[in-house]
Amino acid sequence: MKFKFTFAIILAGALLAGCKGSGETILPSISGKAGEVAVVCSKVEWESEPGNTIRDLLTEEVPYLPQAEPMYDLINVPQQAFNKIFQVHRNIIIIDTEESYTESKFVIGNNVWAAPQIVLKVEAHDGAAAAEVISQKGSEILRLLADAERARVIANSKASENAALRTKVNGMIGGSPYFPKGFTVKKEAENFLWISNETTFTIQGILVWKYPCTSEADLTPEALAAKRNEITMAQIPCMTDNSYMILNPTIFPGYENITLNGREIVEMRGLWEAYNDFMGGPFVSHSFLSRDGQWVITMDAFVYAPKYEKRPYIRQVESLLYSFDWNNLEAI
Numbered sequence: 512m513k514f515k516f517t518f519a520i521i522l523a524g525a526l527l528a529g530c531k532g533s534g535e536t537i538l539p540s541i542s543g544k545a546g547e548v549a550v551v552c553s554k555v556e557w558e559s560e561p562g563n564t565i566r567d568l569l570t571e572e573v574p575y576l577p578q579a580e581p582m583y584d585l586i587n588v589p590q591q592a593f594n595k596i597f598q599v600h601r602n603i604i605i606i607d608t609e610e611s612y613t614e615s616k617f618v619i620g621n622n623v624w625a626a627p628q629i630v631l632k633v634e635a636h637d638g639a640a641a642a643e644v645i646s647q648k649g650s651e652i653l654r655l656l657a658d659a660e661r662a663r664v665i666a667n668s669k670a671s672e673n674a675a676l677r678t679k680v681n682g683m684i685g686g687s688p689y690f691p692k693g694f695t696v697k698k699e700a701e702n703f704l705w706i707s708n709e710t711t712f713t714i715q716g717i718l719v720w721k722y723p724c725t726s727e728a729d730l731t732p733e734a735l736a737a738k739r740n741e742i743t744m745a746q747i748p749c750m751t752d753n754s755y756m757i758l759n760p761t762i763f764p765g766y767e768n769i770t771l772n773g774r775e776i777v778e779m780r781g782l783w784e785a786y787n788d789f790m791g792g793p794f795v796s797h798s799f800l801s802r803d804g805q806w807v808i809t810m811d812a813f814v815y816a817p818k819y820e821k822r823p824y825i826r827q828v829e830s831l832l833y834s835f836d837w838n839n840l841e842a843i
Contacts, residue, residue, distance in 0.1 A: 538622055538624070538628075539624075540626065541599055541625045541627060542601065544823075545664075545826065546823060547584045547600075547601065549602065550606065551593050551604065551605040552588075552605070553590060556608065556638055560641070561608075561642045562606075565604065565645055568645065568646075569583040569585060569652075570583065580822045582653075583602075583656065586600075598623075598624040598625070601625075601629075601663070602629055602659065602660075603631070604633070605630065605631070606633050606645075607633065607634050608638055609636070615643070615644045616635075617631070617644055617651075618631070618632040618634070619631060627662065627663055629655060629656065631652060660830075661826075665834040668689040668830075668834060672689050673693075673694055676695070676706060677689065683704060686835055686837035688717070689834040689836075693708045694706050695707065702721050702722065703719070703720045704719040704720075713815065713818075713819065714813075714814065714816070715812075715814055715824055715827065716815075717813075717828060718743070718747070719808075719809070721801070721806045721807060724801075724804065730798060732763075732777070732779065735798050736763065736764060738807075739758060743755065743757060744786075749785035749786075749787075750788055750790065751788045754787040757786045758781060758783060758784075759781065759784050759791070762781060763781070764779045765779065766778065766780075771835075772835075774835075775799060778796070778797055780794065781793070781794060782794070790817075791815075792813060792816065792821060792825075793813070794811060794813035795811075796811040796812070796832075802837060810832050810835065812832055813825075
């Protein structure tokens, strides 16, 4: 039996099944690990053009990690096995090929069987046409999955927020990310905060600093990289004597200019290491001007996790940077 999937019918059924007398829709919580995608398609499709194209897209290496790690972990679910167990997965991509399809479609669904869930569906006449849709929509697929994963982290952070931390960061820079419980202030200095969530084998840190803006050149990648080294050399000691955090001297960070909630941001990502020590890991930073334009503000998220893959840890703290909101006070 060929696999059929119609969002309107499924959504209507989910709403009817999930509605109680109050009119509230109840959906089960999602399953699956962060960074995991269930790809629903036949074995033939998985081992041919559609599967090859989706693997090329989603298993490309994450940039600026110490070891090779794929962007996503993929699970192939044959259509006949796509039951209630897999329908509640957090990220689902469905490849549906039918000779009766006269045109190819790319359909986006949210919270179809579970919440917070994203379901992406490719409809096409055959495998070659499905692969073409995946290629054409590749950038959008990556953005949708990244946004969905990030939104889950932010929602969980807001639900278990350490409000005292938000108040402290607000007081220094006029706004703050949402920090979940587990994050605490590790070090405080003038115009500098080191906020950290530490276990026996992992450190997830967010550094916040500001300094007077003198010209547009302050927000160039070269200036931001030099300032990061200046700040971390002074403020972030490592395990051995005369050791401190610096940028990896052989790999210059990558950067991108992005706009987020009206803020023009320089997003940098790269690798840090410990001078005179054997520590290191990835970092992501957001640098932008204060609301009055007088200060350069940097929020820098880094990870140290020598026993584990770094992708889930850096994505978690990177997501916190994206949760930043200005407060209601005048800019500082």
